[in-house]
Amino acid sequence: MDNSLTPLVLKRLLVPTLLHLGFRKTLTMADEVVLLDFWPSPFGMRVRIALAEKGIKYEYKEEDLRNKSPLLLKMNPVHKQIPVLIHNGKPVNESLIAVQYIDEVWKDKSPILPSDPYQRALARFWADYIDKKIYVSGKKVWQTKGEEQEEAKKEFIGHLKMLEGELGDKAFFGGECFGFVDVALVPFYSWFYAYETCGSFSIEAECPKLMAWVKRCMQRDSVAKSLPDQHKVYDFVLQLKKKFGIE
Amino acid sequence: MEEVKLLGFWSSPFVYRVKWALKHKDVKYEYLEEDLWNKKSDLLLRSNPVQKRVPVLLHDGKPIAESIVILEYIEEMWPHNPLLPQDPHERAMARYWMKFGEDKAPILLGFYLNFGEEQEKNVKEAKELLKILEKHGLGENKFFGGDEIGLVDFAFGWIACWLEVMEEAVGVKLSEAESLPRLHEWIENFKKVPLIKENTPDRDRMLSFYKQRREQRRESFISSRAS
Numbered sequence: 001m002d003n004s005l006t007p008l009v010l011k012r013l014l015v016p017t018l019l020h021l022g023f024r025k026t027l028t029m030a031d032e033v034v035l036l037d038f039w040p041s042p043f044g045m046r047v048r049i050a051l052a053e054k055g056i057k058y059e060y061k062e063e064d065l066r067n068k069s070p071l072l073l074k075m076n077p078v079h080k081q082i083p084v085l086i087h088n089g090k091p092v093n094e095s096l097i098a099v100q101y102i103d104e105v106w107k108d109k110s111p112i113l114p115s116d117p118y119q120r121a122l123a124r125f126w127a128d129y130i131d132k133k134i135y136v137s138g139k140k141v142w143q144t145k146g147e148e149q150e151e152a153k154k155e156f157i158g159h160l161k162m163l164e165g166e167l168g169d170k171a172f173f174g175g176e177c178f179g180f181v182d183v184a185l186v187p188f189y190s191w192f193y194a195y196e197t198c199g200s201f202s203i204e205a206e207c208p209k210l211m212a213w214v215k216r217c218m219q220r221d222s223v224a225k226s227l228p229d230q231h232k233v234y235d236f237v238l239q240l241k242k243k244f245g246i247e
Numbered sequence: 248m249e250e251v252k253l254l255g256f257w258s259s260p261f262v263y264r265v266k267w268a269l270k271h272k273d274v275k276y277e278y279l280e281e282d283l284w285n286k287k288s289d290l291l292l293r294s295n296p297v298q299k300r301v302p303v304l305l306h307d308g309k310p311i312a313e314s315i316v317i318l319e320y321i322e323e324m325w326p327h328n329p330l331l332p333q334d335p336h337e338r339a340m341a342r343y344w345m346k347f348g349e350d351k352a353p354i355l356l357g358f359y360l361n362f363g364e365e366q367e368k369n370v371k372e373a374k375e376l377l378k379i380l381e382k383h384g385l386g387e388n389k390f391f392g393g394d395e396i397g398l399v400d401f402a403f404g405w406i407a408c409w410l411e412v413m414e415e416a417v418g419v420k421l422s423e424a425e426s427l428p429r430l431h432e433w434i435e436n437f438k439k440v441p442l443i444k445e446n447t448p449d450r451d452r453m454l455s456f457y458k459q460r461r462e463q464r465r466e467s468f469i470s471s472r473a474s
Contacts (some may be wrong), residue, residue: 075384076378077337078347078383087336090336092336092343092344094341094343094346097339097340097342097343097346100339100342101336101338104338105335105336117320117323118309118320118323120305120319120320120323121311121316121317121319121320122311124313124315125311125312125313125316127315128313128315129297142266163295173254242322
């Protein structure tokens, strides 16, 4: 090729073509992230928070749990439960497992788990404690009445106090930074009004330090945008109580 | 010099998961037997004030509790001879099955823990859960970890080495080879792994222990119904 023509060919044809192909390749390699969820689910909220912390674009799909979608049944055939994170067609089930997955795949931004293995073990321990104790004991508070409810309240407050003790004077459970245990627990804040109203007690009165921690978490966009309004959750709980014949 | 201690109880499959992982990684450790029924040690109560149970791993004095949490810690601290897949999605699947085992443990162990109608219900449900585990968890693999054992195999090790002893102690069969062929194949393969073969509690001692515990539970059950 003539020397004088080469720069022109490069400028007008080759470079744009290569750029276009590169751009197309980037497009086809873009992550496809879908979240199957149910708006009042504290487990779903955990995944929403993690995705928001990392700035990941995703498609949110609301599931009707009385009429589960074929996609949900296909992606979670064992438990048939939300949340399900679907990344490039592959499902990740169980909220805390999905949060860890998000942290591992999108590792270059806003770490959720600490980097030190011992701190990670502590974070996993407390997240596991929250998983085993908070949802179940909280549920008993709004599902029961009389003496059974008093017992349930005692148990629930006991667990919150245990967590408040673990928080101590730290800003967040992990220390200075918002992390895994905070993500595991803060969604239950959206259910506090429901627990308090059904059980006639005040979580602020019982656990003031925990409520201060809640306020710090709610200052984060990722949390504020992922949690539904407490009154909306309370209305939902009232509907459930009616449906299950609980006065 | 790293100091690793393991607080345990001789018959606990949860403790054995941790022992297997430490041995797989060639980590030297000191084992301390806890007298769980009579007097838990101060070290245990200080190290695990929340749950007050074994296993507890102490690494240079720092305690870690809950067997699955300990397994993940061991994997991260000593990454050679890996027990979890490298691929994030496969790791998520491994964690999923370990959680499945933990969440379903009360039902899977219901045949041993419970009596009467509740026991019958648990047995029926447990058989279904084992089918799910076999089909979705194990699939066509030799081990849950694939060609080699991994953390998920350790987590379900109790099905290989403890279940049939407990079944004999109780007089109930949960897992028939005819209805769970792939799982039984896994049991045989798992028991043959030298690490596992050389590190399981004495069968006769286990049988006698579980028979005794079952009787104690039966007495409690009867007296709680009478009151």
